[in-house]
Amino acid sequence: MNIGYIKKQKYPLGWIEKIKYFLGMISSRQYEVGYVFQVPLYEKEKKMDKVIKRLMIQMQKAKIEKIVFSDECICYLGYPNIVQICIQNGIEVLNGRQLMRYMDFDILKYILKLQNIPTKQEDVFFLIKKENNLDLQFLSRFIENCKTVNIVTNDLKRFKKVQETLYEKESILISVSNHKTKSLKRAKYIFNVNMDLQDLEKYTINRNAIIIHLQDGIKYQANLFNGINVNGIEIDIPDEVIEEYDKIEGIEKFNAMRLYESILLRRIAREKRKIIMLSKSDLAKQKNIVADMILEDGIKIKGLIGNNGKIAEAEIIQNYQKMK
Numbered sequence: 001m002n003i004g005y006i007k008k009q010k011y012p013l014g015w016i017e018k019i020k021y022f023l024g025m026i027s028s029r030q031y032e033v034g035y036v037f038q039v040p041l042y043e044k045e046k047k048m049d050k051v052i053k054r055l056m057i058q059m060q061k062a063k064i065e066k067i068v069f070s071d072e073c074i075c076y077l078g079y080p081n082i083v084q085i086c087i088q089n090g091i092e093v094l095n096g097r098q099l100m101r102y103m104d105f106d107i108l109k110y111i112l113k114l115q116n117i118p119t120k121q122e123d124v125f126f127l128i129k130k131e132n133n134l135d136l137q138f139l140s141r142f143i144e145n146c147k148t149v150n151i152v153t154n155d156l157k158r159f160k161k162v163q164e165t166l167y168e169k170e171s172i173l174i175s176v177s178n179h180k181t182k183s184l185k186r187a188k189y190i191f192n193v194n195m196d197l198q199d200l201e202k203y204t205i206n207r208n209a210i211i212i213h214l215q216d217g218i219k220y221q222a223n224l225f226n227g228i229n230v231n232g233i234e235i236d237i238p239d240e241v242i243e244e245y246d247k248i249e250g251i252e253k254f255n256a257m258r259l260y261e262s263i264l265l266r267r268i269a270r271e272k273r274k275i276i277m278l279s280k281s282d283l284a285k286q287k288n289i290v291a292d293m294i295l296e297d298g299i300k301i302k303g304l305i306g307n308n309g310k311i312a313e314a315e316i317i318q319n320y321q322k323m324k
Helices: 015-022 045-061 071-076 079-088 097-102 104-114 136-145 156-170 256-275 280-284 289-297 313-323
Strands: 003-008 027-031 034-039 066-069 123-128 148-153 175-177 189-192 210-213 228-230 232-236 300-306 309-311
Touching: 003 071, 003 256, 034 045, 045 079, 066 071, 066 256, 097 104, 097 232, 097 256, 097 289, 104 136, 104 189, 104 210, 104 300, 104 313, 123 136, 136 148, 148 156, 156 175, 228 313, 232 256, 256 289, 309 313
Parallel strands: 003 034, 003 066, 123 148, 123 189, 148 175, 189 210, 210 228
Antiparallel strands: 027 034, 228 300, 232 300, 300 309
16 A cells, blocks of 8 residues: 655755745655655645646656645645545545544543443444445444444434344344434434534434544534534554654654554555455454554544544533533
């Protein structure tokens, strides 16, 4: 897997380098972890458009599949536009969203720990829109550790089958419904798996609920809603996990969540190549491979990001008092 890291180019001192900078030339270098592209950043939109076109050409030549932007580049490059350009060119922009999906149960544990509540004591709800390729394995950790798992979905046929299978084989009961006015009226902890804002607004949601959005860019702000939107996470990464990135100058300018997501995806890609050669019994043992990787790396959530930045721990604690 080829991953590109996009960072701000330092303003040069030499006159030849200054000419290259003025002309919008991009420098690139290949490391073991991927390619690093240093781009000049300009205030003028037309000049940045030229830089973006050059960047796309260089990334295509390097066969880049996924890219990570430094925080500085996100501010300058017209981020929503360049994301669309990348998608059109078959390049995925990593924004930490996949890592949130892998750490969904860790997010719930972080919230409940602050609120001093055992996971076995609480019900958890999932908003899931019909999606044929959606892997449902993520539900297993919640089924094993929470009081009840409740699926709110328009894909009733599929989830009724899941419900029946779990009950017949494991004697596990999960709730499946799609009642837009009743299903989430008393829900405290809701994972929005893949619904957009328009879908979400069709439901009557507990005004004090905590909604963890595994979709990108969702800001639920319905009338009377006084709960919490979780749109991102802050993580601690042990130094040894990112030591191979030490050779890259300015690596601290990259958001930890996006950076670790790229590390994790590279490792998953390597494991998938191994899995091809494994037997069926070995494949069964690989079910929790990503969760095991995150655990072994010692990755811990140290904060949550909401609609307006970091969510104060006190707000999460007070939220439980409102929901009582």
